[in-house]
Amino acid sequence: MLLLNPGPVTLTERVRRSLTQPDLCHREGEFFDLQDEARERLLATYALDPVEWSAVLMTASGTGAVESMLAALVPESGRLLVVENGVYGERIAEICAQYRLAYARTAGPWMKPLDLDAIRSYLDVPSGKARFTHMAVVHHETTTGRLNDLRPLGQLCRAHGMNLLVDGVSSFGAEALDFTDSSLLAVAATANKCLHGVPGASFVIVRRSALAQATRRTYYLDLGRLSRLQDQRDTPFTPAVHAYYGLVEALREFAEQGGRLARYRHYAALAEQVRSGLAALGVESALPAGQWSVVLRAYRLPPGLSYATLHDGLKAEGFVIYAGQGDLSQTLFRISTMGNLTSADMDRFLKCFSRLLR
Numbered sequence: 001m002l003l004l005n006p007g008p009v010t011l012t013e014r015v016r017r018s019l020t021q022p023d024l025c026h027r028e029g030e031f032f033d034l035q036d037e038a039r040e041r042l043l044a045t046y047a048l049d050p051v052e053w054s055a056v057l058m059t060a061s062g063t064g065a066v067e068s069m070l071a072a073l074v075p076e077s078g079r080l081l082v083v084e085n086g087v088y089g090e091r092i093a094e095i096c097a098q099y100r101l102a103y104a105r106t107a108g109p110w111m112k113p114l115d116l117d118a119i120r121s122y123l124d125v126p127s128g129k130a131r132f133t134h135m136a137v138v139h140h141e142t143t144t145g146r147l148n149d150l151r152p153l154g155q156l157c158r159a160h161g162m163n164l165l166v167d168g169v170s171s172f173g174a175e176a177l178d179f180t181d182s183s184l185l186a187v188a189a190t191a192n193k194c195l196h197g198v199p200g201a202s203f204v205i206v207r208r209s210a211l212a213q214a215t216r217r218t219y220y221l222d223l224g225r226l227s228r229l230q231d232q233r234d235t236p237f238t239p240a241v242h243a244y245y246g247l248v249e250a251l252r253e254f255a256e257q258g259g260r261l262a263r264y265r266h267y268a269a270l271a272e273q274v275r276s277g278l279a280a281l282g283v284e285s286a287l288p289a290g291q292w293s294v295v296l297r298a299y300r301l302p303p304g305l306s307y308a309t310l311h312d313g314l315k316a317e318g319f320v321i322y323a324g325q326g327d328l329s330q331t332l333f334r335i336s337t338m339g340n341l342t343s344a345d346m347d348r349f350l351k352c353f354s355r356l357l358r
C-alpha cells in the first residue's frame with residue numbers, strides 16, 4: 001500500500017528495518033547517543049548552530065510539539081496573535097483557549113492567501129491598549145496544501161518587536177524556512193512527515209535565548225525542562241525508543257540523499273507530475289499556481305464522482321488518498337507526495353485514476 005495521505009508516510013525498507021534494532025533501556029548510554037544524534041541531525045537539516053538553537057525531542061504526534069511550543073513560549077504577560085487560514089490554524093487557537101493564553105485570531109478564508117492588511121490592523125494597537133508580543137502561524141496549511149508566506153509575517157513581527165511561532169509540522173525538511181529571521185523563535189514539527197520517520201517522535205526547534213525564559217504551563221510537554229535534560233544526556237520520561245531509531249535512520253538517509261534541497265526538488269517533481277497528469281484528465285487544482293506547497297496539493301472532485309468511490313477504487317489498486325477537511329470534504333480530495341515514492345509510482349497512480357474516471 002502506498003500512502004498519499006499527509007503522514008504517516010510510506011517508509012523506506014531501511015527505516016522500517018531500523019525499528020528492529022536491539023532493545024534499549026532509555027537510561028543507558030546507547031539511548032543518549034541515539035537522542036544526541038537525532039538532535040544534532042535535526043539542526044543540521046537547516047544548518048543551524050547548536051549554540052543558538054536547540055532541537056527538543058518529545059514522544060508525541062506533531063500536535064504535541066505545537067502544544068509544547070505554545071505553552072512554553074508565550075509568557076504569562078504575553079499576547080498572541082493567531083494568524084489562520086485552515087484547520088491547523090484553528091487547532092493553534094484551540095490550544096491557546098485550553099491553556100487560557102491571551103490571544104486573538106485573524107481567521108481568514110481557507111481558499112485565500114493570508115490577508116496582510118487585516119493582520120496589520122490587529123497590530124496597530126491604540127496606545128494604552130495591550131500589544132501583541134507573539135504571532136503564531138501554520139507554514140504549510142495541510143488543509144488546502146497552501147504554503148503560507150512567512151517572509152512578510154517576519155517583517156511585521158520585527159517591525160512590531162514581536163516573536164514568531166511556526167507550526168512547520170508538514171513543511172519541515174522539505175520547504176525553505178528562514179531561520180535568520182530574528183523574529184523567528186521556534187518551529188514545531190514531527191518525524192513522520194517530510195523527514196520520513198515513523199509516528200511517535202516530534203520536536204521543537206527553538207532559540208536557546210527563548211528557552212531561558214520559558215513558561216511551565218504543562219508537565220509532560222514542558223519544553224524548557226525537556227531541553228535542559230536532553231542537553232545533560234537525560235530524559236524525564238520513557239521515550240518512544242523505536243520511533244527514535246526510525247527518526248535517526250530517516251535523518252541519515254535524508255543527509256545521504258542530499259538534504260533539504262534534494263527532498264524539496266524530489267517532492268516538487270512528483271507534485272508537478274500528479275498535478276499535470278490530473279489536469280490532463282480534467283481534474284483541477286483547488287489553489288492557483290504559486291500558492292501551493294510541494295508537499296501536498298488539493299484537487300476538486302470530478303463532477304459525478306464521490307470521494308468514497310474515488311478513495312475505495314484507488315485503495316483497491318494500492319493507493320491511500322486523503323479527504324478534504326470540514327466543509328471541504330464534499331468538494332476536495334488531497335494528494336500528498338511525501339514518503340518513499342517514485343515517479344513510477346505516480347505514473348501508476350495516474351493510470352489507475354484515469355481508469356476510475358472512465
Ligand SMILES: *Cc1c(COP(=O)(O)O)cnc(C)c1O
Pocket residue numbers: 006007061062063064066088138140141142167168169170190
Ligand atoms: C499533521 C499536522 C499536524 C499534526 O498532526 P498530528 O496528527 O498531531 O501529527 C499539525 N499541523 C500541521 C500543519 C499538520 O499537517
